[in-house]
Amino acid sequence: MLFQQQPPTLGNQYLDDPVLHSYLKRVLPPDVLREVEPELIEMGRLAGGDMYQMQLADRLNEPRLTQWDAWGNRIDHIELTPLWRAAEKIAAEHGVVATAYEQKHGRFSRVQQCALAYLFTPSTDIYSCPLAMTDGAARTLLSSGNQTLIERAVPHLTTRDPNQFWTSGQWMTELTGGSDVGLSETIARPDNANERNADETSSEPPTRNWLLFGRKWFTSAATSQIALTLARPEGNPPGGRGLALFYLEMRDACGQLRNIRIERLKDKLGTRKVPTAELTLDGAPAQLVAGTTDGVKNITPLLSITRLWNGISAAALMRRSVALALDYARKRTAFGAPLAEKPLHMDTLAGLQAESKAAFHIAFFVAELTGRAETNEISQDESMLLRLLTPLMKLTTARQAVAVTSEALEAFGGAGYVEDTGLPVLLRDAQVLPIWEGTTNVLALDALRALGPDDRALQVLKDEAGRLISNVDGKLASVVRNALAHAESWLITARKSGELEAGARRFALTLGRTMELALLCKQGSRSAQRFASEGVDRIWR
Numbered sequence: 001m002l003f004q005q006q007p008p009t010l011g012n013q014y015l016d017d018p019v020l021h022s023y024l025k026r027v028l029p030p031d032v033l034r035e036v037e038p039e040l041i042e043m044g045r046l047a048g049g050d051m052y053q054m055q056l057a058d059r060l061n062e063p064r065l066t067q068w069d070a071w072g073n074r075i076d077h078i079e080l081t082p083l084w085r086a087a088e089k090i091a092a093e094h095g096v097v098a099t100a101y102e103q104k105h106g107r108f109s110r111v112q113q114c115a116l117a118y119l120f121t122p123s124t125d126i127y128s129c130p131l132a133m134t135d136g137a138a139r140t141l142l143s144s145g146n147q148t149l150i151e152r153a154v155p156h157l158t159t160r161d162p163n164q165f166w167t168s169g170q171w172m173t174e175l176t177g178g179s180d181v182g183l184s185e186t187i188a189r190p191d192n193a194n195e196r197n198a199d200e201t202s203s204e205p206p207t208r209n210w211l212l213f214g215r216k217w218f219t220s221a222a223t224s225q226i227a228l229t230l231a232r233p234e235g236n237p238p239g240g241r242g243l244a245l246f247y248l249e250m251r252d253a254c255g256q257l258r259n260i261r262i263e264r265l266k267d268k269l270g271t272r273k274v275p276t277a278e279l280t281l282d283g284a285p286a287q288l289v290a291g292t293t294d295g296v297k298n299i300t301p302l303l304s305i306t307r308l309w310n311g312i313s314a315a316a317l318m319r320r321s322v323a324l325a326l327d328y329a330r331k332r333t334a335f336g337a338p339l340a341e342k343p344l345h346m347d348t349l350a351g352l353q354a355e356s357k358a359a360f361h362i363a364f365f366v367a368e369l370t371g372r373a374e375t376n377e378i379s380q381d382e383s384m385l386l387r388l389l390t391p392l393m394k395l396t397t398a399r400q401a402v403a404v405t406s407e408a409l410e411a412f413g414g415a416g417y418v419e420d421t422g423l424p425v426l427l428r429d430a431q432v433l434p435i436w437e438g439t440t441n442v443l444a445l446d447a448l449r450a451l452g453p454d455d456r457a458l459q460v461l462k463d464e465a466g467r468l469i470s471n472v473d474g475k476l477a478s479v480v481r482n483a484l485a486h487a488e489s490w491l492i493t494a495r496k497s498g499e500l501e502a503g504a505r506r507f508a509l510t511l512g513r514t515m516e517l518a519l520l521c522k523q524g525s526r527s528a529q530r531f532a533s534e535g536v537d538r539i540w541r
C-alpha cells in the first residue's frame, strides 16, 4: 500500500470552538445566548462545511475586469468569483451586517454580529472587506444625522434581503497617500445644473448635487452600489479639514457607471478575490454627508467600525490556522507517532493558540464597548477607553495574525507552502491586516492622539486592567501591573526627551498586549501563562 496523507478537515466552526463558547456564555445573558445560538451553529456549519469546500474549489478564480464590449462601448464590468457571489447572499440572509442594526438584543447585538462575522470570515475569501465597509457606512450615515441619506441608503445596507442588499465602498486612498489622507486631490464642484430642492421655501431639505473629479488609487470592492468618499470642495483650504465627506451611488438606474471609470484591478499579494480597483471620477455625482469641511473627522465612525472588523478578521484567520493545524497534528504521523503526541510540536501549537485567544478577547472586548456606545449605555470613561483600544486592538491583532498564520504554515511542513492545500492564502490574506485601515505606525500615532487630555484614557485603561486582574494572584497580575507602570513612566519621560513618536509603536504594542493578557487572566484561560511568556512589555528604553 502506498502511503496516503489525510488532509486537514474542519467540523462545525461554532461547536468546535470552546473559546467562542465560553466567552459568549460569560458575556451574554442566558436567554440571549439561547436565542442567538441556533444561527451561530448554522453559520459554524456553513463555515466548516459548504463554504469551506466552495472556497477550496474556488481557489484559482479571481475577479475579472472587462473594460470594453465587442462594439467599442466602455462597460467596466467586474465579474466576481463564484464564492463571492454566494457569500453576498449568505451574508445578507444571515444578517452579518444587519444584526448590529436590528439590535434585537440591545448592546449585545454587536457581540452577536461579531460572532457571526468571526465564523463567516475565514471561509469567504475576505468578503468581510465589503461587509466591514458597509457596516461602517451605515454607522457613519446614522451618526451624521443626514435624514435624506439615512432613509435612502441605511435600509439597503442593513437588510437581510439579498435582492435589496447594498454594499458600500470607502474611497479614501489616493496617489498622494493611504495614510496622510489630508493630501487628497479629488475636488468637488457644485452641480448647479442639477440642483434639486434649492427653493428656500421648500419644506424638503436641499439636496444639492456635487460633481467629483479625481483619481482614487485603491478602492476595495469596486462592485459596491454606493461609496463614502472624500473630496475637497473647490476653494477649501488644504488638509483634512478642507475635505468633505461625500455619498455617491456608483451606477444609474440602467446599471451604467455614473461618470466613473474603472482603470484596472490591483495585482495584490493577497486578498486576491477582493476586486480592488483604481478609479477615475470624471464628474461623478455625489451628495454631502455632513457639511462642506472636516471630511476626515466625519469619516472616523467608519474607520472605527472597519478597524473592529479588522481585529475580528485577524482573530478569525488565526483561529482557522490553529484549527487546521490541530486537526492535521492528529492525522500526520512522523517519527513513529502522530504529531499530536509530539511534545515539541504541541508546544509550538500551544503558543499559537495563546496568541489567537489573546487576539480574540481584545477584539471582542472592543465589540462589547462598541455595542455599549451604539445603545448609549457607555460612560464617558468607557468612551475614552473605546477610542484608545480601537487602534491598540487593531494594530496588535493584525501583527499577531501575520505571525500566527506564518507559523501555522510551518506546522504543515512543505504542505503549508503548496498552494493547492489552500493553506498559503491564509498568510497572504493576513498580511493585509496590518496595512489597510491604518498601518501599525499610523495607528500607534492615533493611539497617542486618543490618550486625551492629561492622558486620561491611559488611566482608564489601567483601571480597567486592574479590574480584570482583581482576582488573579501573583506573577501574572504583576506582569500586567509592571508593564502598565512601565508604559506610563515611559510616556512621561519620552514627552520630555522628544522620543514620543519614535517609541509610539513599542508603547502601543505594550498596551495592546498587556490588555490581552489581562483579558486572558479574567477568562481564567490556561493560555495566559503561555502568552505572558512571550512577553507583553515591548518598551526597551
Ligand code: MFK
Pocket: 128, 129, 130, 132, 133, 170, 172, 173, 178, 179, 180, 181, 182, 220, 239, 240, 241, 296, 297, 300, 303, 304, 306, 307, 309, 310, 313, 435, 436, 437, 438, 439, 442, 446, 449
Ligand atoms: C477585514 C476587515 C477590514 C476592512 C477593510 C476595508 C478595506 C480597506 C480599504 C482601505 O484601506 S480604506 C483606507 C483606510 N485609510 C485609513 O485608515 C487612513 C489611515 N490614516 C489615518 O487614520 C490618519 O490618522 C488620519 C487620516 C485620520 C489623519 O488625518 P489628519 O487629517 O491628519 O487628521 P487629524 O487632523 O489628526 O484629525 C482630524 C480630526 O479627526 C481630529 O478631531 P478634531 O478636529 O476634533 O481635533 C481627530 O481627533 C479626529 N480623528 C482622527 N482619527 C480618529 C479621529 N477621531 C476618532 N477616531 C479616529 N480614529
